[in-house]
Amino acid sequence: MTIRRPAHVLDIPPFRRLWMAMSASSLGDWLTLLALSALAAQLTAAHGYQAQAAAVGGVFVAKLLPALVLGPLAGPLTVRLDRRLTMLVADLVRVALVASVPLVGLYQWVVAAAFLIECATLFWVPARDATVPALVPKERLEEATRLGVLVTYGTAPVAALLFTVLTTAGPWMVAGGALAYLVSAVWVFTLRGLPRRGGAASTPSVLEGWRASGGDRVAGGVRAGLLATVAAGGALIGVSVLSGPVAYGVVFGALFVGVAVGLFFGPRVLTQLSRSRLFGVSVIAVGAALVVIALVRDQSVVVMLTVVLGLCAGVAWRVGLEVLDGPHMEPVARVTLLLAAAVVAPAAGLAGGALLALIAMGGLMMVVGALALRRVDDRKGVSLSEDMLAALRGERYTPGDVEKVPGVFIAFEGGEGSGKTTQSRLLAIWLRDQGFDVVQTREPGSTKVGMRLRAILLDAAEKGLSPRAEALMYAADRAEHVEKVIRPALERGALVITDRYVDSSLAYQGAGRALDPADVAEVNAWATSELVPHLTVLIDTPPSVGLTRLGGAADRIESEPLEFHERVRNEFRSLAGAAPERYLVVDGTLPLDEISRTVQDRVREILPDPVPSESEDITGTMPAIRD
Numbered sequence: 001m002t003i004r005r006p007a008h009v010l011d012i013p014p015f016r017r018l019w020m021a022m023s024a025s026s027l028g029d030w031l032t033l034l035a036l037s038a039l040a041a042q043l044t045a046a047h048g049y050q051a052q053a054a055a056v057g058g059v060f061v062a063k064l065l066p067a068l069v070l071g072p073l074a075g076p077l078t079v080r081l082d083r084r085l086t087m088l089v090a091d092l093v094r095v096a097l098v099a100s101v102p103l104v105g106l107y108q109w110v111v112a113a114a115f116l117i118e119c120a121t122l123f124w125v126p127a128r129d130a131t132v133p134a135l136v137p138k139e140r141l142e143e144a145t146r147l148g149v150l151v152t153y154g155t156a157p158v159a160a161l162l163f164t165v166l167t168t169a170g171p172w173m174v175a176g177g178a179l180a181y182l183v184s185a186v187w188v189f190t191l192r193g194l195p196r197r198g199g200a201a202s203t204p205s206v207l208e209g210w211r212a213s214g215g216d217r218v219a220g221g222v223r224a225g226l227l228a229t230v231a232a233g234g235a236l237i238g239v240s241v242l243s244g245p246v247a248y249g250v251v252f253g254a255l256f257v258g259v260a261v262g263l264f265f266g267p268r269v270l271t272q273l274s275r276s277r278l279f280g281v282s283v284i285a286v287g288a289a290l291v292v293i294a295l296v297r298d299q300s301v302v303v304m305l306t307v308v309l310g311l312c313a314g315v316a317w318r319v320g321l322e323v324l325d326g327p328h329m330e331p332v333a334r335v336t337l338l339l340a341a342a343v344v345a346p347a348a349g350l351a352g353g354a355l356l357a358l359i360a361m362g363g364l365m366m367v368v369g370a371l372a373l374r375r376v377d378d379r380k381g382v383s384l385s386e387d388m389l390a391a392l393r394g395e396r397y398t399p400g401d402v403e404k405v406p407g408v409f410i411a412f413e414g415g416e417g418s419g420k421t422t423q424s425r426l427l428a429i430w431l432r433d434q435g436f437d438v439v440q441t442r443e444p445g446s447t448k449v450g451m452r453l454r455a456i457l458l459d460a461a462e463k464g465l466s467p468r469a470e471a472l473m474y475a476a477d478r479a480e481h482v483e484k485v486i487r488p489a490l491e492r493g494a495l496v497i498t499d500r501y502v503d504s505s506l507a508y509q510g511a512g513r514a515l516d517p518a519d520v521a522e523v524n525a526w527a528t529s530e531l532v533p534h535l536t537v538l539i540d541t542p543p544s545v546g547l548t549r550l551g552g553a554a555d556r557i558e559s560e561p562l563e564f565h566e567r568v569r570n571e572f573r574s575l576a577g578a579a580p581e582r583y584l585v586v587d588g589t590l591p592l593d594e595i596s597r598t599v600q601d602r603v604r605e606i607l608p609d610p611v612p613s614e615s616e617d618i619t620g621t622m623p624a625i626r627d
């Protein structure tokens with residue numbers, strides 16, 4: 001008997017039912033957020049703008065607090081409870097709380113209900129997350145997670161539309177949220193035969209999410225930039241509540257439509273611009289859009305600018321998530337959105353209008369964006385404006401005439417014993433066999449001066465060399481290498497393969513020795529006249545594996561502690577993640593021939609004359625040249 005594998009994860013009936021519940025619950029969350037904040041503004045309207053703004057801020061604080069206070073406890077507690085029952089009870093509690101709001105009709109109860117609804121959601125979400133692995137086979141989990149993220153954010157514009165219609169119902173505008181939670185409860189009720197409890201709490205708390213999203217320099221820059229875009233969105237939401245419920249619904253919808261478009265088209269935006277630069281520029285654009293929104297009076301222009309703001313934020317998220325582990329950022333982003341709304345709404349009240357609050361927030365976000373760009377920039381020393389203008393024309397900007405060489409420049413990078421030397425040799429053999437003029441070289445030590453520098457740099461007896469001197473010596477070796485070996489070869493049209501290049505300095509001296517990465521990048525941009533490889537192959541091997549592959553006595557750098565090599569590895573990975581179009585990352589623990597096949601497939605794409613893949617079969621058995 002053959003068991004049919006479902007074509008799509010939604011073809012699994014129990015998961016489809018859970019997914020329907022997830023969609024209804026997310027819709028309920030957005031509808032409730034919109035309705036409770038709008039209702040708080042309405043119920044306090046008689047007390048003036050300042051009181052209204054403080055009341056709105058109170059609702060956002062009430063929605064924020066449970067995640068901060070109860071967040072770390074709710075996940076572990078929920079896995080001990082019956083998941084289906086937990087979701088069902090949480091849904092019914094939310095229905096009752098939302099429905100009670102118009103009945104009580106007091107601002108204080110709006111805030112209390114917002115807090116309690118959020119507490120119930122804190123149990124619903126981990127119960128859902130612990131249920132998914134019980135319904136979906138392991139190999140389908142990623143697909144299921146993607147669908148979960150889709151409904152979480154995809155329901156926001158739908159909620160905005162429904163809310164805008166529901167505003168005609170006065171205090172009963174909250175009814176949409178109650179109905180959505182009720183629908184969620186019905187779908188949860190249909191989920192039978194679930195394992196009752198157990199499994200791991202897969203929903204990270206805010207703090208866990210922050211830690212898990214990465215800790216190195218580039219990750220820090222990306223994280224700050226992403227949160228700046230969310231804060232800008234939160235600020236806009238916070239003040240637009242004060243413009244009346246219809247305007248609020250329209251702005252909210254415009255924001256999320258923009259985000260959805262940006263997320264979808266992100267990879268197709270300015271394809272000739274480095275992804276790191278696109279990320280930084282998008283974050284700055286979000287801040288700038290917020291400032292312009294503050295200055296504009298016309299509501300339709302505000303709506304259009306809000307779509308632009310959302311679009312830039314969507315692009316930033318799409319590009320940024322390629323560097324960071326996306327799902328982990330979700331709790332932090334949610335808290336940031338609510339916090340920004342909670343701060344900016346009362347600030348607008350104190351200032352007597354949204355103008356100053358939005359300008360201050362937008363300006364701050366532009367500064368954060370500029371700092372994030374400085375951290376993630378992978379083309380330091382290359383003019384950003386020239387780069388962008390060229391990208392707008394659909395071209396890649398090449399500074400000076402250095403890169404307009406006829407040859408092809410490939411760098412191999414990686415930690416100790418990762419397999420760079422082996423792979424660069426195998427690639428050189430393969431390319432020579434195709435008839436290419438290949439120059440295989442390495443750093444440090446490929447020139448006369450370079451050999452002397454290498455002897456000093458790797459001498460284990462050379463204790464106490466200062467990190468700055470070390471960085472300058474590697475840069476000096478590189479300047480000589482580029483001038484005497486690499487550039488002449490590229491100019492005559494050769495394929496140059498170097499075992500290590502600038503990234504090694506960014507990783508070893510920047511991350512390893514904790515020198516300012518911008519300084520290391522600048523010195524090296526000068527030393528190489530900004531010569532950037534067409535392709536960098538990162539052989540990614542855990543230091544615990546690579547270091548044990550090495551024979552003989554450890555040199556000055558190899559004998560650094562394991563944490564040093566871990567930092568180096570993380571930096572290599574971040575550099576590659578920030579410019580995926582210029583990198584190939586290969587798992588260095590794979591068998592040699594598998595790695596070299598992957599490298600050949602990628603290199604084939606950038607060769608002057610395409611190499612037919614069949615030629616690989618002829619040369620695949622060729623042994624590496626040994627010293």
Ligand SMILES: Nc1ncnc2c1ncn2[C@@H]1O[C@H](COP(=O)(O)OP(=O)(O)OP(=O)(O)O)[C@@H](O)[C@H]1O
Binds near residue numbers: 416418419550
């Ligand atoms: N994929 C692999 N699997 C197992 N062993 C490998 C692999 N790649 C390389 N090796 C072995 O690991 C050792 C180190 O490889 P290699 O010299 O290519 O690394 P490297 O990155 O150039 O190291 P270093 O930069 O420290 O000189 C060699 O003995 C090589 O045969």
Ligand SMILES: Cc1cn([C@H]2C[C@H](O)[C@@H](COP(=O)(O)O)O2)c(=O)[nH]c1=O
Binds near residue numbers: 443458474502508558
């Ligand atoms: C180019 C370059 C290298 N290093 C370090 C990395 C290695 O420990 C050695 C080179 O040894 P290999 O066996 O030839 O790989 O030097 C560095 O710290 N910074 C650099 O820029």
